[in-house]
Amino acid sequence: MDKLKVSMVQMQVTNEVETNVQTAISLIREATKSNPDVIILPENFHLMGTKAELFEKAETIDGPTITAFRNIAKELGTYIVAGTMKLRKPGEEKLRNSCCVINSDGEIQDVYDKIHTFNAQVGGRTFDGSQVEQSGEKIIVTDIKGVPVGLSVCFDLRFPEMHRILALKGAKVILVPALFMLHTGKDHWEVLLRARAIENQVYMVAPATHGTFPPNGDWTYGRSMVVDPWGLVIAQASDGDGVVTVELDLNLVEDVRKKVPTLAQRRPHVYNWQETDN
Helix, strand or coil: CCEEEEEEEEECCCCCHHHHHHHHHHHHHHHHHHCCCEEECCCCCCCCCCHHHHHHHCECCCCHHHHHHHHHHHHHCCEEEEEEEEECCCCCCCEEEEEEEECCCCCEEEEEECCCCCEEEECCEEEEHHHCECCCCCCCEEEECCEEEEECCHHHHHCHHHHHHHHHCCCCEEECCECCEHHHHHHHHHHHHHHHHHHHCCEEEECEEEEEECCCCEEEECCCEEECCCCCEEEECCCCCEEEEEEEECHHHHHHHHHCCCCCCCCCCCCCCCCCCC
8 A cells, every 4th residue: 555544633622521522523524524544533632631530530441432433433434543542451550541543343453552651841830640641561553554553642752762663663654642732842843743754754643632721721732743754744733623634655655765764774783772881
């Protein structure tokens, strides 16, 4: 397959699960008008709120939200990547920030648990995602209609090692559902997406939330974006809820890798560095 049509959903997230899920479903149905191969939701599309609300309203993978998306994916005959939502796993005290890949038969094909939790001080606020989330341990490349697609989430974007591994595992496209803060988004969002695209010569497809979110009315950056393997921004959402659909020419990945063969010229034996090395 030399083409992959992707639809990114951009939406504002509230502390009302039903409102958020209905918004997501409405935008999924809007996206299908363009007949995409895959529809991707942003990070935390399911809920934003207090720590107590996140624990109280978290679901299991067989809960109502993922079940609804499985039914819709089968009905529409399309892949749905359910951005991320907080999922409860048996025997674990903390929640997982999980990205579920649902195929066109309505089956859960892969689940990626966000590896890097958001722990930072921005905009005069301290964010400690590790109080709520248990970090994932597995880097995942899934298959969407024969195309190897890497899975990454928001804060993961700041860790180039992870994205290089996704490329080395064969990814031609990397999905980055995100909830990027306004303070960092305006300075880092586009720069990081373009850097990861250039370094690894892949498409970066990054649907994001926009507007304020509870409990403190913090602003998210939005500006959902697609960057091509040369590092050019080929699509960007305006402010507000909506869908952006782009057809990716996968031949461009191989073309760029031939023109500037950085992946082929890697010298991994030199990079075998340990923290104890001088």
